[in-house]
Amino acid sequence: MSTYRQIRRQTRRARRAGLQPIVVIDGGLPVPAALILARLAWRYRSEIAPATTAGAVLVAAWWLHHGHAAQWPLLLAASDLTAATLTVLGARLGLTRLAERAYAATAVVAVGGWLAAAALLGPLTTPMPQLLGAGTVLLAVPWWAHRRRRARARVQRALSAWPDISKAIGLPGSKIQSASVDLWGWRARVKLARGQTIADMTARIPGIESALGTYRGAVRIYPTRDGKANRCELRVLDTDPHAEAIGWPGTSARSITQPVDLGPFEDAERCRVSFLRRHALLAGTTGSGKSGGLNALMATLAACDDVVIWAIDLKNGMELQPWAPCIDRLATTPREAAALLADAVAILQARAAHLAATGRRVWEPSADMPALVVIIDEYAELADEAPAAMGDTESIARLGRAVAVTLVAATQRPTQKAMGQGAVRSQMDTRICFRVRERRDVDLVLGQGMLAAGWAAHALNAPGKFLISDPEHTTPKRARAYLVTDADVASVGARFAASRPALDHLSQAALRPAAPADRVPWYLVNAQSDASEPADVPDDDDTSTIEGTIWGALCAVPGERADVAGLMRMTGLGRSTIYRYLAQLAEQGRAVQVGWGRWRAASQGGDDSE
Helix, strand or coil: CCHHHHHHHHHHHHHHCCCCCCCECCCCCEHHHHHHHHHHHHHCCCCCHHHHHHHHHHHHHHHHHHHCHHHHHHHHHHHHHHHHHHHHHHHHHCCCCHHHHHHHHHHHHHHHHHHHHHHHHCCCCCCHHHHHHHHHHHHHHHHHHCHHHHHHHHHHHHHHCHHHHHHHCCCCCCEEEEEEECCCEEEEEEECCCCCCHHHHHHCHHHHHHHHCCCCCCEEEECCCCCCCCEEEEEEECCCCCCCCCECCCCCCCCCCCCEEEEEECCCCEEEECCCCCEEEEECCCCCCHHHHHHHHHHHHCCCCCEEEEEEECCCCCCCHHHHHHCCEEECCHHHHHHHHHHHHHHHHHHHHHHHHHCCCCCCCCCCCCEEEEEEECHHHHHHHCHHHHHHHHHHHHHCCCCCEEEEEEECCCCCCCCCCCCCHHHEEEEEECCCCCCHHHHHHHCCCCCCCCCCHHHCCCCCEEEEEECCECCCCEEECCECCHHHHHHHHHHHHHHCCCCCHHHHHHHCCCCCCCCCCHHHHHHHHHCCCCCCCCCCCCCCCHHHHHHHHHHHCCCCCEEHHHHHHHHCCCHHHHHHHHHHHHHCCCEEEEECCEEEECCCCCCCCC
């Protein structure tokens, strides 16, 4: 039996007898004192690392000087090569910051240079000991001050105390298998005892935070990548990476076929979400950041040249009106919303018939045949003010995927009443949940049982933070949406408004059925319904074309000025299409812009030079 085991057995016997165990090894210190020193040295090994390193270097120098003194040029070359490698490839070795790589390279060069000199001159020859001591102190200061080094030390102490912690929180027998420190904190792989599950670990998060001495909300519990039921990942944050708003970095995609970057996760990984052939639900209480999430989505969709954006905002366009230059059609009243959804269904049906006739299964978006994304802000208001249109939203949700007609709905609480008895909600493949007021709302947004599985959206503590559930994101990782400022919105609108795509001819034909020859053109009927006196029919003979339609509507408006929104209602055309043809009419001298979004026909009196 080994001496160590004998000591442990004697110690246990003495304690059972009520005695203080002191075992003395021949000529040595009492065993308890030696064990205490060893344990302290191991516990604080990170703090005394500079001293232990200096001692190891001194021993190596003595060995080199007495047997390999002629190898000092190789030592210099090896240290220089190692320093260069750390500088160039250090990020792959975990030295993420330039300062860390510079420190490591400096330490390697200093140690290599001193070893080479000590091998040639001798480690105890003046001034070699003095240089070793001064260098150790100088290089120790950055080491002691380094945040990640201190974090590793705290982690090691927490891991050594885990057996006691696991008993205190009601998970006895669980073990820490491995741990690592990252930029924001540390993470550990936990092996649970027999019968324990990740749900048990999640339920004890407050107790874990108390036992580890962290701030509230610092602990996360994730499933492991191997999917084992008796394993989980413990994530502890020293600082919240989402404490401050994160500025929008710019457009992340130029096609609807590419995923949209909505914001970073806590581990700095980007939250990239695909919206092609996937309907999306954004939900959260007032002030949770839903509008910020919509803005992050709009900022990228506006730059895509293969998607047409339609939007419904029944708060008089308060949220989506700033994006009007990039929105092809914006409905701000229940009547306009119902018409927009009915037209979306007409497009859906026309595309489905075209695919069936051509033997294809899906609509592949392109600049000539763009996808259609219908964004609805405050979806619950639509259910209250335009209940007749709910059937159209269900049709889009059920049939829109193959024909690239996507529905994106934002609401505070996706109740059964708001979501059409759940028919629309069940079709939402992408669920983005911002902060909710009540715990039960987590399951309402993300699905039954998600709260028990660790999707604690009620604990999100800042606007813009969200949890996402879709086929690519199956674990409850917190993210925060980018902050898109008013200046960003104006910049995106000015850059991409003129290049926004128009609906394909097939979809446009579905929106404008041919009128009988004996009837007045429909754009004139709409104009006369709003005018106090009959409108003048334009003299042009090209009213059957899009340009002629816009010209006729421009001439039909009473007075001298027509706004683009009114022209959209009269013609049924999208905003980008109207702007494009108005520009052509202006080049021909037939239309004049008299203000922001307001035009008049050049032949309608007044000064045409405006």
